[in-house]
Amino acid sequence: MTPHTISQTVLFPDLFDKPLVATFDQQQASSDGGGVLLKAAERVYGLVKAFAGCLTDKRAPEKIRHTLADVIGQRIFGIACGHPDGNDADHPADDPVHKLLLGRDPVTGARLASQPTIPRFENGVSRTALYRMGRELAAGVIDRHRRRLHGRARRITIALDPTDDRTHGAQQYSFFKRALRRVVLPAAVGVPDLRPRGGAVSVRGGAAPRRAVASDGAVGLLRRLLLPLLRAAFPRVRFLVRLDGGFATPALFDFLDAEPRLDYVVAMAKNAVLVRRAEPAMEVARGGVRWAGRRRTSTPTPVMRRARGVARAGW
DSSP states (O other): OOTTSOSOOOSOTTTOSSOOOOOOOOSSOOSOTTHHHHHHHHHHHOHHHHHHTTOOOOSOGGGOSSOHHHHHHHHHHHHHTTOOSGGGGGTGGGOHHHHHHTTSOTTTSOOOOOTTHHHHHHHTOOHHHHHHHHHHHHHHHHHHHHHHHTTOOSEEEEEEEEOOEEOOSSOTTOEEETTTEEEEOOEEEEEGGGOSSOOEEEEOOSOOOTTOOTTTTHHHIIIIIIHHHHHHHOTTOEEEEEEOGGGOOHHHHHHHHHSTTEEEEEOOOOOHHHHHHHHHHHHHHHHHHHHHTSOOOSSOOHHHHHHHHHHHTTO
């Protein structure tokens, strides 16, 4: 007990019948105790080891103090515990919990990587390595849902959306967008039909050139990453691809039209020509909506059969 200790020693009388003393003067203290739960989850999923396997270490072996797995683990746990910036690396470098998360002794263990090491590591990762890491992440999430659903799924919706990440000043790889000023433009891909336990999410690289548009890389992302992984996990599934208007490009439409067992819906800005050409399909879609609100009859008409087909396709 110290002179600054509060007189009430039984802080939780409904839970404990012994004095509970709280002090905040310990040298080996940490505010990131919740990271232990993250370590338990990471041990199950093995993301740190998987990500490290996607990289090639070109450093001189005799000068290596922190392995790639340690640096990746430090960044993942640091971001999760509220230290997102590379400049924050010096703060948790001596933190006992962060040492513990990397398998080091929390008191006598070696210091973690410093601030200069983290930016050098992040800037040295190639696009090929980033693709491999994205594939590992997507494959891990999809495999978890494959095991949960026993490989059985009738339909999977893939939603493509750009996500604007604002930057400050003339930050590297940022570009000017009138509505949001300077941003980088990563793309988020959600798979909401794999809920209720969370949809699979894949992210296209964060840096974009100055004239980047939302559709950049979308065809490659679907063709090389998402569709092969999802079809391998769910062989009989039918896809519905939901696109933001920024993805409405001829190249993407040609790719989606050629894919088997795949429908798509695009949120395009309307114009007079599009409204005129879409009117027949809109009439069918309206019929589908009207049919969905009524009870099914025993002898459906041809119009109702067509409306049901449109409704099943996701209109």
